Amino acid sequence: MSSHIEQQTFDPWQAIVDHQQQSALANQFGATASFIGSMRDFNDNTDVSHMVLEHYPAMTQRYLIQLEQQAKQRWNLLDTLIIHRVGDISPAEPIVLIACWSAHRRAALDACSWLIEELKHNAPFWKKETREDGERWVENNTDGL
């Protein structure tokens, strides 16, 4: 299990490869499920040119560790990885990576889906967008549909 905050942009695909290659259980992996969330250049039908992601550092780190522990208790997972950006973000840059490894597909797929929903609803991050009409704090996450 691993979770951390990134201050700079990162390559989520390379992070998955790196984590998998370094895992002691790599030979047992039968399934890898991943979710990558990226910044859009629009929101609510308005262009968004830039975003700042703020967080509550101590609580964020603690919460992400708890999330991974809960997922591992709930599903038969071999490994998990969570990376979340903070700071200045531009359109198309990754915001969050969640990856789950298991022997069979269902555990990895279900845990990955659960982790991103829990993170979006509870992890203490906040987005501030720069739009044509100025800066604005995002007040609610989308419903994911």
Next chain:
Amino acid sequence: MSIQVKFFASLRETIGVGDTTINHAGSAGEVWDIATDKADRPINVLVAINLEYAQFTSPVEDGDEVAFFPPVTGG
């Protein structure tokens, strides 16, 4: 001893301060009243005590860290 108080994101900008310290309070709600000089509390404000989600009725003790913030929007 004292209670550390934090405000994040839009709430920090509304209140005008990110970190402050108060001497004593019995509950998270009382922490809000003292730290904000009884500012109106938006209905959707969340509270955490020592890095865990809590209620405004939750008790606080000297040495605690109490944080107030708006609904989260990460991911």
